[in-house]
Amino acid sequence: MTSHIRDTGKQLVTDPERLKDPVDFVQRLLDVKDKHDRIIRLAFSNDKTVQNALNSSFEYFINLNPRSPELIRERSLIVKLKTECGYQFTSKLTDMKTSQDTMQGFHASMGAEIGDYPTLTVQVLTTGSWPTQSSATCNLPSEILGICEKFWTYYLGSHTGRRLSWQTNMGSADLKATFGKGQKHELNVSTYQMCILMLFNSADQASYKEIDQATETPAADLKRSLQSLACVKGKNVLRKEPMSKEVAEDDHFSSMTSSRASCTR
Incomplete structure (x- = not known):
């Protein structure tokens, strides 16, 4: 049943024709919910296990489409959906819309000063809306810390009584890198990879232990990040000594001849 509901819901939230009318979109969601509520009531006697399966399925497919916050931005629709289906179905959507408004306000508050920093995009979600994976932090580069502190x-x-926790294990960054002979490339990397690469703006080489100490990235993530940056033949951004497919704690890394990276996002 879970598989059927997810497939049905996925078709609904990814059909471009059905997404043209936000009111119709929400009404279709409610119709699907009513239908399966009746099935659970009549065929499963409101069994809690089946109800949980229904709830999980709706949460899955409603959040599949990144345009969902835009489609249900009218407050009456969000309230109606929340009333009919429960808070968990709309919490992420509401948080994402609020985050968009927050970023607009932040950029406006910075004024012309915003041009002095890399572009920052933050999604502020309530604790219960984040994926259930352990959070992990790292030391961000000084070029990034300034805008983060702002x-x-x-x-x-603007929000008294709240607390922010950076989820650096879930972030990404766009870097502009200049390699030997003036070759320029744009790289989309994880936050961990960004922290590693920007160390080489001020140093031509660094040992594994030096990178570990500077970034304080969790060991497994650090090795995985270095492996992807230095061990993919023909696509490596860093050089590793000694040459091998695995990263060891006594390895040394160097930049690709006069390389430099700057964060754009």
Whole structure:
């Protein structure tokens, strides 16, 4: 049943024709919910296990489409959906819309000063809306810390009594890198990879232990990040000594001849 509901819901939230009318979109969601509520009541005697399966399935497919916050931005629709289906179905959508408004306010508050920093995009979600994976932090580069602190001050100044925790294990960054002979590339990397690469703006080489100490990235993530940056033949951004497919704690890494990376996002 779970598989059927997810497939049905996925078709609904990914059909471009059905997404043109937000009111019709929400009404179709409610119709699907009513239908399966009746099935659970009549065929399963409101069994809690089956109800949980239904709830999980709806939460899965409603959040599949990144345009969902835009489609149900009218407050009456969100309230109606929340009333009919429960808070868990709309919490992420509401948080995402609120995050968009927060970022617009933050950028406006910075004024012309915003041009002095890398572009920062933050999604502020309530604790229960994050995927159930352990959070892990790392030391962000000084070029990034400045704008992060600006956002921190702005957000907590606008929302008293709240607390922010950076989920660096879930972030990404766009880097502009200049390699030997003036070759320029744009790289989309994880936050961990960004922290590693930007160390080489001020050093031509670094040992594993030096990178570990500078970034304080969790060991498993650090090795995985270094492996992807230095051990993919023909696509490596860093050089590793000694040459091997695995990363060891006595390895040394160097930049690709006069390389430099700057964070754009």
